[in-house]
Amino acid sequence: MDVSERRHVALMLAPYVLGLALLVAIPALVTFGLAFTEYDLVRSPSFIGIDNFSELVRDDVFGIALVNSLVFAVLAVPLRLGAALALALLLHRRYAGIGVYRSAAVLPTVIPDVAYGLLWLWLFNPLYGPINTLLQWRGDGPLLTAWGFQAPQWLTHPNDARAAIIVMSLFTIGEGLVVLLVTRQGLPSELYDLAALEDATVWAIFRRITLPLMAPILLLLLARDTIFSLQATFVPALVVTEGGPPLYSTTYVPLFVYRNAFEYLRYGYAAAATLLMFLLTAAIIYAQWRIVKRWRRAFTV
C-alpha cells in the first residue's frame, strides 16, 4: 500500500475512529477510572482506591446478580446457538414458503427491545397469557397441565422467572441464524452428494461434515453471543420481571449497574461492577477460545 492509498484509508476510517474514540473508548476509560472513586453526580469524584471492589465482593446483591448472569449465559448461549443452528439447517434449502419461514424466524430480532418485553409480559401472564392457557388446556385442575404438573408461574416464582428470561432470549436469534444460514449455504454441495453415495447417516453427516465445517463461524458466534448474553438481560429484567420476584431472582449485573448508577446515584460503585463484568467477559471468551480449539481437533474420522 503506497502513501496515497494509506491516506485514503486513513481518511475513510477517520469518522469511525473518531466516533469510536469519543463514544466508546473515552467513556470506557472514564468508567474504569470512576471505578476507583466515590461519585454521586453532585460532589466531585473522590479517589477511594479499591474500596468499591472490596464492597462488591461483600455485596450479596452483586453476588446474586453475578450468579444470575453466569447461569443465564451458561444456559442461554448454548440454547440460542443450538436453536439458530437447527433453524439454519432446516431453512437453508429452497422450498415453497421458505421466505415466509425465514422472515418469521428473524422477525423477533428486529422488534424493539421494550416492545418485545411488553409482548412477553402478556404471553407469560399466568391468568390470561396464551402460554399458560395452552399448557393448562385439558389440565386436571386449576394451574395443572394435562401431564399433571403445575404450569410455570413465570413472573412470580424465582426459577420460573429466570426460565422466562431465557425463553425470551431464544427467539431473538435472527442475527446468528442469518450468519449460519449463509454459512451452511456456502458449504460445497458435492460433499453432501458424496456423503449420500457413501451411505452416511444424518447424524454422521452432521457430526463429521456440517459441524466441523461450520465450527469457525460457530466459534465466532459463541464469543459474540456470550458477550451479548451478559448484556441482553437488561431490558427483559427491567420491563418483564423488574429484577424480581423477591430476593432478586432476575437481577443480573446490567440491572444491578443501572440501579446503582441511576437510582442510587453510586456511579463509582456501578463503574466498579462494570469493570468486573468486563474482565469476566474477557476471561470467558479466552477460555472458550482455548476449549473450542481443542474441540475442533476432535472432529476427525
Added chain:
Amino acid sequence: MTSLGVEGARKHFGGVQALDGVDLEARDGELLVVVGPSGCGKSTLLRCIAGLETLDEGTIRIAGRDVTRERPAARNVSMVFQSYALFPHFTVSENIGFGLVVREVRKSEVVSRVAASAELVGVSHLLARRPAELSGGERQRVALARALVRDPDAFLLDEPLSNLDAGMRTEMRTELRRLHRRVGATMLYVTHDQVEAMTLGDRIAVLDAGKVRQVGEPDDLYRRPNDRFVAEFLGSPRMNFLEPDRAAAFLRVPDGTILGIRPEHVRLDGDADGATTRVELVELAGSDAYVHLDAGLVARVPADERPHEGAEVQLRISAGDAHLFDRATGARLPWT
C-alpha cells in the same frame, strides 16, 4: 455383459429438458466417455445414474440390478467430482477411508484398504496431509483413491480433470488410462473435452441437448460420424463445412447437402490447374500448422511444410476423405 445401462432416460428441470430419451450401456470393465458441449445433460445423466437426481422416466441398471428407485448408497457406485469434493478438515487417509468408516467397517480393515488404494494411485506418502497442503493433481489422485477403496460396481467420473492445468491434465489422463487397465472396472467418464474423450475412452457417447447422437469407438466416431454435430464436435481444428456452391471448385456436391472435410484432408499440393486460394493466416501448433485459407477452409499440415501468409496455394480434396451431410437434418449421406 452390461455393467451399467440406461434406457429411455428423461429428466427435466422447469422448462428445460436435460435428458430426452437417453439409451446408453457400458460393458463390463469398459471406460465409456460421455462427451458433449456445456449444458447438454451429461452431468445430469451422471447424477441420475448415481441417484443424486431422480429420473422422470426411464430405467437405470447397475450390475444387472434395476436401481432406478434406489437411494444413492444402495447403487454401489463411486463418484469422482470435478471439484474433488475432499473434506478440508480430514487428512488424506481420513478422506480416502470416509466411505468405509461411515459404513462401520473394522478399523484394521479400513487402514489396510486405505493403504492399498493410496498405493494404487501413488499417494501413500501424502496420507497424513490435509487437502490444503496438496497440489491439484494430488487432490485428484486422492479423490480417485477414495473412489477405488470401496470396490464399487461402477465408477462415475464427472469432469475430473477440468480443474487441472494443461500439463497436469495430460499427465493425469495417461494415469487414468493406466489405472483403468489395472483395476479393469466399469467407468463412466463425463467430459466436455473431445481430446480427453478421444484419448481416454474405450468407446465414446456424444450427447447433445439431452440426446445421444452416436456411440462407438473413438476412431469410428471420428472417421464415420453419424451426423454433422458429431463430425463438428470431434476433431481439432473442427471439420470444414462448405455449401454446394463453394464446394463446386473441388467436388460435385448435390443440392440440399453440405460438404464436410477434416483439416488434415485439405491438401495444399494440388495440380496447377486445380482450385487456387490465398493463405490468410498460419497458426503454428508444435509439429502441425493450421493454415486458414481465403476459400473458407482450414488445413492442417506438418509445421515444416507450412506455406507463408499471403501465398497462393493449389487445393486438393479427395472425395474419399470428404463427408456429405443432409442440409436439413444434418445426417451423414452416402456418396452417390
